[in-house]
Amino acid sequence: MNVEDMKKAVAKEALRYIEDDMVIGLGTGSTTAYFIQFLSEKIQKGELEEIYGVPTSYQAKILAMEYGVPVVSLDQVDAIDVAVDGADEVDPNLNLIKGRGAALTMEKIIEYRAGTFIVLVDETKLVDYLCQKMPVPIEVIPAAWKAILEELSIFNAEAELRMGKKKDGPVVTENGNFIIDAKFQRIEDPLDMEIELNTIPGVVENGIFADIADIVLVGTKEGVKKMER
Numbered sequence: 001m002n003v004e005d006m007k008k009a010v011a012k013e014a015l016r017y018i019e020d021d022m023v024i025g026l027g028t029g030s031t032t033a034y035f036i037q038f039l040s041e042k043i044q045k046g047e048l049e050e051i052y053g054v055p056t057s058y059q060a061k062i063l064a065m066e067y068g069v070p071v072v073s074l075d076q077v078d079a080i081d082v083a084v085d086g087a088d089e090v091d092p093n094l095n096l097i098k099g100r101g102a103a104l105t106m107e108k109i110i111e112y113r114a115g116t117f118i119v120l121v122d123e124t125k126l127v128d129y130l131c132q133k134m135p136v137p138i139e140v141i142p143a144a145w146k147a148i149l150e151e152l153s154i155f156n157a158e159a160e161l162r163m164g165k166k167k168d169g170p171v172v173t174e175n176g177n178f179i180i181d182a183k184f185q186r187i188e189d190p191l192d193m194e195i196e197l198n199t200i201p202g203v204v205e206n207g208i209f210a211d212i213a214d215i216v217l218v219g220t221k222e223g224v225k226k227m228e229r
């Protein structure tokens with residue numbers, strides 16, 4: 001089983017948690033894209049009814065619209081039953097780093113409020129501690145980017161402004177902000193770090209998702225494994 005097959009396997013497995021009449025937070029990224037596709041197939045077959053998706057990004061919204069999954073915004077719903085999203089790192093306590101796709105703020109807004117937050121990863125995302133492989137994406141107000149970059153040196157972070165790939169200059173998020181990717185040495189206390197980073201003036205949100213995930217479905221060569229809080 002290659003990584004792509006693992007992503008598909010966890011996306012299929014996540015459907016087990018979806019029932020009629022649910023409002024579902026739709027995450028961002030390649031793994032969640034499979035989930036949206038498979039969710040749509042079940043809806044088209046009539047196996048799921050009265051499903052509404054709350055997208056965490058334009059990517060999720062456009063995919064849902066293309067696949068015919070009804071889309072609503074957060075302010076149109078009373079509650080989110082389940083949210084499904086990928087992650088960049090998962091530690092043994094189900095703490096996450098997210099935000100490679102620069103959608104971390106809306107992802108956290110929605111996933112924090114979900115009755116059940118299900119994370120879909122392949123086994124390459126499992127780490128012993130956060131920041132083992134990936135930096136923490138931090139969404140910042142553009143005017144503050146340079147000051148924040150310097151302030152992050154207090155944490156011994158190697159931090160850089162994220163630059164566009166098919167755009168000149170910095171990546172601009174869907175909220176009109178910049179992203180700083182900060183590689184810390186090792187995050188000992190994810191919750192503490194998540195809160196501390198958000199106290200820096202100009203920081204909108206950061207990609208540490210501590211104590212939010214309820215279930216992590218991990219695609220492995222041996223099949224899907226479940227980690228649960």
Ligand SMILES: O=C(CO)[C@H](O)[C@H](O)COP(=O)(O)O
Pocket residue numbers: 027028029030031032085086087088097098099100101102103104107
């Ligand atoms: O946080 C994210 C986007 O902001 C993604 O969920 C995360 O990067 C995982 O993506 P993929 O499933 O493509 O590996």
